[in-house]
Structure formats: structure tokens, C-alpha cells
Amino acid sequence: MFKKILIANRGEIACRVARTAMRLGVRTVAVYSDADANAQHVRACDEAIHIGGNAAKDSYLQWQRILEAAKATGAQAIHPGYGFLSENEDFARACAAEGLVFIGPPPEAIAAMGSKAAAKALMEKAQVPLVPGYHGDNNEPEFLLAQAQAMGFPVLIKASAGGGGRGMRRVDKAEDFIAALASCQREAQASFGDQHVLVERYVLRPRHIEIQVFADTQGDCVYLFERDCSVQRRHQKVLEEAPAPGMSAERRAEMGAAAVAAAKAVGYVGAGTVEFIAEERDDGDLRFYFMEMNTRLQVEHPVTEAITGHDLVEWQLRVASGEPLPAKQEALRIHGHAIEARICAENPEAGFLPATGELAVLRWPEHVSFQRNADNEPFHDPAPVRVDAGVREGDAISPYYDSMVAKLIIWGADRAQALARLEAALRDTHIVGLNTNVAFLRRVVQSRAFSQADLDTALIEREREALFGPSKLPLEVAAAGVAALTLHSEAALQGSDPWSRRDGWRLHGGARRRLDLAVGDTHHVVTLAHQHDGSLLMGLGGQTWPLQWQALGDGRFDIQLASCRSTLSVYAQGERVAVFGEAGSLELQEFDPIAHAADGAGSAGRLTAPMPGKVIAFLAKAGDVVKAGQAVAVMEAMKMEHTLTAPRDGTVEELLYSVGDQVGEGAELLKLAD
Known part of the structure; x- marks a missing residue:
């Protein structure tokens, strides 16, 4: 086992790795940006090294500084968490060149699965089912449009090197395809440095089911069952649960075997997730298609830990240090049901627009951590609730990183008990100071579709009336x-x-x-x-x-x-x-109507930034006539693109910023003349 590791990440995952390492007697080194100087993960580690400015590109993506920090502190290995450098093959190679252990898969496995198009070609050779689509290298807009028309709308455009819902758009008709493609490519280039995309037939009523796999350096590989991650907004997961409702033992074994075969095909080592799109047919059969492999630990891994009783971060450290897998396939069992809710700083009623601000009040439900007894069998307290957070009351959510505040993980003897406990835990989660999705999550959990496990990736849209109703005052x-x-x-x-x-x-x-x-x-x-x-x-x-x-x-x-x-x-x-x-x-x-009489008078009809961010594109130029609701600008904030529309009819008089400029919340982006 290592004596000291460096954690090349931030937030709750850095805190989680630090806690597990401490339990194993491993010392930890944190790295931090200007914005994270007083962050929770800095306090959780034994040492901390400053590596740069606020933006990720100036700090957490500066791998040379991270390598220097590891060498300066005597760390033997680097844990990349998830996001940032966790799926960067060049960084993995650089670690090896410096004599450091990258706590993740070999660079060759990252490369093989890093490109969605290349991974699908590999899976096709391995006879893993694929969604019909175009996975080639030709990314000319007209060619891709022709491919989309041939396979039939709706289609899904996906960044080949992507993940986390970035660089992904559903397109329902041909006339919207070119604009959606351009937006995907911009977002893919900004997020992954690669604008290559693929196009697939959009599976109607798809379920997103993923298999957790783990492999060691001795050639053994197991699957730790599945997670259903179908509840999504903007192609990003909102609620995740394990096991998947309605999954038969036969289908579970079939999907698990396919996932293990995929991992072995690329010489995988460590934690990984093979993601599938599942489609329930009229005859009740659940067909599944390979979607991608995430060559890292996933945000939702705690639900797998909850139903198996195994600490996956501990598995990562043991496997990376050369030890065999802590358990064989036949020893793994499912115990109960677990659900994870992602608590995010965002405004669901405003299209899930990310929010920034201070966590003036941050109160979690009473919680305990999942534990194990001497026989490695799961032991759960009567009301097990786990909170994975990288923030505390008084901290600020900045525009520089993603919007997730924390993860709320619930275990129950069955799905019904887990649902009841989750609803109660969300009720007792109090966050004040900025918009969050906590109330929205309560409504999702209480909705007919989720409570009855009528799941697919369009659940939020299907339940829109119940989830986004008018503001009531009980x-x-x-x-x-x-x-x-x-x-x-x-x-x-x-x-x-x-x-x-x-x-x-x-x-x-x-x-x-x-x-x-x-x-x-x-x-x-x-x-x-x-x-x-x-x-x-x-x-x-x-x-x-x-x-x-x-x-x-x-x-x-x-x-x-x-x-x-x-x-x-x-x-x-x-x-x-x-x-x-x-x-x-x-x-x-x-509301005092006299005190607020002048509110909005100076901003009526102006196009302003809804939050701090960067101008990605202007879709109109000076002299253009625009209509109310027409897309005129694109901003990037918290890793996502946000399209801004004209607040009224008018003529663009002047663009007040240039593409690439950072702007503050409320900044006027362009002038509109009548």
C-alpha cells in the first residue's frame, strides 16, 4: 500500500478519497486553485499545494504543476477523482514517466475508450450490441445531416470525446440539425479539446443502465452489478439507483458479462463503468446497446457501495498498489436498494440555469456512514443516510466549476423503504442563499413515474406539469x-x-x-x-x-x-x-411596491448575462433585425453552454463584448434599438 498519494481533484470526491486514505493509514496531498484556498478538501488532506488561478484550465488541468507537487511532497501515486484529468491518457503517461502511479486504468485503455467512435468500433468487433448510427471520421455538416436523414429523426449528436452531457443534443427535425451540430462541436471543443461528434438514432423511451466493473493487475475482472441513471436533465444524471428496478437476474448476468468482456478487450485495470442504453420492447424484453465506457470512478458510485458493502475507493488504492481484487465474482451480493440524489446549485424553473452564491444556511439531515462488519457483510443503521459533500456552511459556489453541491445517498431494505427515507432526507435538507434543486428533487421522488419505477431519460419532460407547476403558497x-x-x-x-x-x-x-x-x-x-x-x-x-x-x-x-x-x-x-x-x-x-417601483426600469428589453460566465458566440451582428425569442448569443458557465434569446423585437445596434470575454451576472451583452 502507498504511504502518500496526491489527489488531483477538488470537491466531494477529493474529500472522499482523503477519508478512505486516512482510514488505510495513507497520507494525502491536496492541490487547490485561488478559488479553493479555503475549500473543504484542502482541510481534509495532510498537506496542500497551490497550483494556479480560479479557472480549471489555469489550475486543475495544469498537469505539469500537479506532477511537480507530487514530486515535491514525496507522493508515490496520484488519484485523479472524476472529471478534470481522470480520463486523460497523456496525463496517465506523464505520471508513469515520472515514476508515479496513476490510480486508474492504463493509458492504452483510456485511449481505446476515450473516443466514443473508436470505442463503438471496438465493441462492434467484440459483438456487443450497438445503437444504429454513424461513428466514422467524416464530420462535414452536410454529410452528417444526410446520415441523420437516412437513419430517421429523432437523432442524437454526441461529442466523441465527451461525457457529463456536454456536447450532446437531441434533434427532432432536419432543419434544426446544422445549428445543433455547431453548438455540439463548440461545446465539445471547449470541454474536451476535440470537436469530433458521432450521430445515432435516438432510442425512444430509453433507460440509462450502467455496469460497475473492476479489474486488477493479475487479469481478474468482476462486475458489481448495475445502476439505473435514467432520471436526467440536459443529459446529466439527477437521481441514480441500484439495483435497476425490474432487472431480471438473467439480464443482469448478461449485461455484466458484456461489461467484463468490454473491459478485458482493452486490458482494463481499476474502476470503470460500462454504460448501456436499454429499451423495453412490447414483449417485455429489455434490449441493451453499448453507449460508452467511463474509464474512471463515477459520481454515482456510492449506491454501488451501499448495496454491496464494499468501499470502491479502497479497492482503487489496493488494486493500484498491486494487490488482487478484494472479492471474487461469486462472493458479490446485492443487499437492499440505494438511491443517490445530486444536490446542485441551479434553478430548475429557469431551465436548470446554474446558480452561484454563498451557502448562507447548509443543514443536512442526521446521517451515518455505511459500515461493514468483520465478515465484510454490509451492516446498516436503522435509518442509513450518507452525505458526500465538499462544502460547508458559509462557503460559496463559484462559476468556475460544476454546480454540484453534494450527494445524498439513501439505503433501504427495498426500493419502497429507500424512497420513503430519501423523501424524508430531502425534507430535512435546508440550503439558503442561492437556488438549488432540493425542492425539485422532492417533487421528482414523489412523482407517479419515479415512485412506480416508470423510468426513461425523458421522465422529467413527461412529468413536467407536476414538476414545474405554478408557484403555490401552502x-x-x-x-x-x-x-x-x-x-x-x-x-x-x-x-x-x-x-x-x-x-x-x-x-x-x-x-x-x-x-x-x-x-x-x-x-x-x-x-x-x-x-x-x-x-x-x-x-x-x-x-x-x-x-x-x-x-x-x-x-x-x-x-x-x-x-x-x-x-x-x-x-x-x-x-x-x-x-x-x-x-x-x-x-x-x-414585496414593497413603493420600494421596488423602479426595479427593472433600467433593464427592460435588455439582453443581460443571467450569471457570470464566458461569451462563446454571438449569433447576430450589428445591423441585424431580430425577433423576440430568437437566439442571439451563447454563454458558457459551469461547463455548460447556455443560449440567450432576444428579449424583444429590434435591431442589434452594438455588440458590447467580444467572443471569449468573461462577463459578470447582469452585464448587458448587446444593445437593441427599436
Whole structure:
């Protein structure tokens, strides 16, 4: 076993590797950028080395600096985590040249599977089923369009060297193909340095099922069963679970054998994932097609750990140090069901636009880690919840890296129990200060399709009405918001005499207060009437209810509305109040129409950056006439492209930035004349 390793990554995976290494008695070295000087992974490691500026290209992708850091600290090996350099064959070769162990597969295996097109050609020779498509080298737009027309729409354009949903577009009709291709190629070039793409028939109602494989240097290879990663947005995973619902033992063995054969075909070593598109036929048969192989550890590996009881990071360290696999295929078993939810800083209601800002409040459910007993059999606490996070309260989510905040992993004896525990854990996850997808994840988990395992990669679109409904204001949430606002703005005693009280008491009659509470773009008028006897009445939507409330401390309120009583957690920040309860969570803002009368007056009809990022392309030039909703600019933020549309009809008067410029949130990108 190694004495010291360097972790060439950041965030929760760097923290996770550091914890496992510490348990094995291995010392760790962190590397960090300017933006991560005080990051959690820096504190988790024994040593830390600064390697450059904020952007990944100036720090985490600077492999020469990482190699120098490893040599300077005496590290014997480098763990690449996932992302950044984890699937970079040149970096793997450079590690070997410097006498360092790359904790991952051989460079030849990375090269063989690094190109989707080359990997599919290899799988075709190995007789692994493939989705019909064009996987060749000709990337001329008209040629690819002709290929797409021949196979029939819809089709999927995919970056050959891609991953993580970047450089991928579904195209439903021929007239949209060329523009989608150009966008894919730009994103692929920016993310992977290679704009080559392939085109495949889009499988209708596909399921994304992947097999975890592991190989050692002695030639042994096993599969640790499957994960269903069908719930996706923008081709990126949202919820992952193991085992896959409805998977028969026969099909599991068949897919596992195919995955092992694929790994052995390229001389694989270490952790890898073979991804398949699965299609359920009318006769109930589940057909599967090879999609790609990720030559690294996956973000969703904890669900595999949960159902097998094995620490895959420990397996990585042991295999990389020359030890055989810790378990043979016949010894591996599935225990229970596990689901992982990716907690991301983003706004689902705005097309999952990534969010930045400070984690002013970060409260996780009570959790324990998965454990193993002496016989290596899984041992689970009565309510096992695991949180893998690389941030803590007060940290900021920056625009320089991806939007994931943490992973919430739940285990249950079966899928029903895991679902119930996940819903409860999401309810108890409180994040304030920036937009997140926590409330959205609760709605997905509660949806008919997910709860009944009616899974495919279009689930979110199919359930759109339930998942993206209008902003509602539950009574108990309104009551909690009123209580918090009252406590902070009016109910405080200003003195000991009755004339200094500001709690609504009147000598004759009662006092009435009107609050305009905004939930997103929707406004709700709530009234609070102070009766002469000291009681309160809350009004909403033309009805009134007696209201009693008591502050319990630590942001919790005991709310009694008529005969219904509940406890809610409330976090107030100025005019904004975030409320978390059994029924859900909402952020409210007390809206003062006079104070906000001028809001938006200077920005109406302007095209502004929705968040900090880089200008990738302008799709219109000075003098062009554009229509409202027409695509006019493309920005890149948090590794993803975002197309911006004209806010109104007009003529482009001037482009205010150049392609490649970094812009701040709210920056005006171009001037529109009437």
C-alpha cells in the first residue's frame, strides 16, 4: 500500500478519497486553485499545494504543476477523482514517466475508450450490441445531416470525446440539425479539446443502465452489478439507483458479462463503468446497446457501495498498489436498494440555469456512514443516510466549476423503504442563499413515474406539469412566513411600557397589516389582523383563519392555523424568508411596491448575462433585425453552454463584448434599438 498519494481533484470526491486514505493509514496531498484556498478538501488532506488561478484550465488541468507537487511532497501515486484529468491518457503517461502511479486504468485503455467512435468500433468487433448510427471520421455538416436523414429523426449528436452531457443534443427535425451540430462541436471543443461528434438514432423511451466493473493487475475482472441513471436533465444524471428496478437476474448476468468482456478487450485495470442504453420492447424484453465506457470512478458510485458493502475507493488504492481484487465474482451480493440524489446549485424553473452564491444556511439531515462488519457483510443503521459533500456552511459556489453541491445517498431494505427515507432526507435538507434543486428533487421522488419505477431519460419532460407547476403558497408556509416577518419587523418590544410596543395592540379595536408575499414571479396578498383580545387572524385568498405561533429557537416555529398544528424551520435574510416543512419548501419575499417601483426600469428589453460566465458566440451582428425569442448569443458557465434569446423585437445596434470575454451576472451583452 502507498504511504502518500496526491489527489488531483477538488470537491466531494477529493474529500472522499482523503477519508478512505486516512482510514488505510495513507497520507494525502491536496492541490487547490485561488478559488479553493479555503475549500473543504484542502482541510481534509495532510498537506496542500497551490497550483494556479480560479479557472480549471489555469489550475486543475495544469498537469505539469500537479506532477511537480507530487514530486515535491514525496507522493508515490496520484488519484485523479472524476472529471478534470481522470480520463486523460497523456496525463496517465506523464505520471508513469515520472515514476508515479496513476490510480486508474492504463493509458492504452483510456485511449481505446476515450473516443466514443473508436470505442463503438471496438465493441462492434467484440459483438456487443450497438445503437444504429454513424461513428466514422467524416464530420462535414452536410454529410452528417444526410446520415441523420437516412437513419430517421429523432437523432442524437454526441461529442466523441465527451461525457457529463456536454456536447450532446437531441434533434427532432432536419432543419434544426446544422445549428445543433455547431453548438455540439463548440461545446465539445471547449470541454474536451476535440470537436469530433458521432450521430445515432435516438432510442425512444430509453433507460440509462450502467455496469460497475473492476479489474486488477493479475487479469481478474468482476462486475458489481448495475445502476439505473435514467432520471436526467440536459443529459446529466439527477437521481441514480441500484439495483435497476425490474432487472431480471438473467439480464443482469448478461449485461455484466458484456461489461467484463468490454473491459478485458482493452486490458482494463481499476474502476470503470460500462454504460448501456436499454429499451423495453412490447414483449417485455429489455434490449441493451453499448453507449460508452467511463474509464474512471463515477459520481454515482456510492449506491454501488451501499448495496454491496464494499468501499470502491479502497479497492482503487489496493488494486493500484498491486494487490488482487478484494472479492471474487461469486462472493458479490446485492443487499437492499440505494438511491443517490445530486444536490446542485441551479434553478430548475429557469431551465436548470446554474446558480452561484454563498451557502448562507447548509443543514443536512442526521446521517451515518455505511459500515461493514468483520465478515465484510454490509451492516446498516436503522435509518442509513450518507452525505458526500465538499462544502460547508458559509462557503460559496463559484462559476468556475460544476454546480454540484453534494450527494445524498439513501439505503433501504427495498426500493419502497429507500424512497420513503430519501423523501424524508430531502425534507430535512435546508440550503439558503442561492437556488438549488432540493425542492425539485422532492417533487421528482414523489412523482407517479419515479415512485412506480416508470423510468426513461425523458421522465422529467413527461412529468413536467407536476414538476414545474405554478408557484403555490401552502397555508402553513404563509403562516410561518408571516410569523418570521412579524418577529423581525414588528413584534419586538421597544421598551417596557405599553406605549412602546410594536405588536399591533390598539386601545380600541384591532390593527390590520397587509403583506404582499412574492413566490418567484407570483404575488400573494396575506393579511394579518390583530384582534383587541390579542389574538391573530390570517387571511389568504378571501378566507381567514385563527393563527397562533411560537418561536422555538434555532429558526423553528410552532404554527397553529385553525385546528392544524405544524413545526416549520424558517430562515430570514432581510426581505427574504425561506420556509421548510413537511409539505415542502418555499422562499418568500415581502414585496414593497413603493420600494421596488423602479426595479427593472433600467433593464427592460435588455439582453443581460443571467450569471457570470464566458461569451462563446454571438449569433447576430450589428445591423441585424431580430425577433423576440430568437437566439442571439451563447454563454458558457459551469461547463455548460447556455443560449440567450432576444428579449424583444429590434435591431442589434452594438455588440458590447467580444467572443471569449468573461462577463459578470447582469452585464448587458448587446444593445437593441427599436
